[in-house]
Amino acid sequence: MDKYIYDESNGLWYELQGDYYIPCLTLPAEKGHKPIGLWGQRHKHYLQEHKRAVYTTLLTSRKLNCYLADIDEQATKMMFRLVEQMADKEGVTEQLKAESMILWIGRMNEIQARAREIVYSELIYN
Structure with missing residues (x-):
């Protein structure tokens, strides 16, 4: 199984964690840090x-x-x-x-x- 997969239907990357693919989610950076x-x-x-x-x-x-x-x-x-x-x-x-x-x-x-x-x-x- 691939460590990372890309789902074109929603535009998200997923990472393999054990037996499950978990979405790779991050908060966008704040403007004007x-x-x-x-x-x-x-x-x-x-x-x-x-x-x-x-x-x-x-x-x-x-x-x-x-x-x-x-x-x-x-x-x-x-x-x-x-x-x-x-x-x-x-x-x-x-x-x-x-x-x-x-x-x-x-x-x-x-x-x-x-x-x-x-x-x-x-x-x-x-």
């Missing part, structure tokens, strides 16, 4: 684990990549905006950086951790 960053990957993992129906719908409609790239872009902008706003509000400035680098680093790390938690709760795990 955009890179997905860290935030998009985390949201994808969340969808796979907790929102399987949404994940499958986006995947089969070929909109998953665009959706994740959009989430990644929104999360990145939100993170930068939150860090900037929190740093201004708390007086973490370039002057503080020049005067006490260690204090500035500690406060910026705290601000970034809080901003990350907000991004997670608002966009990534929602």
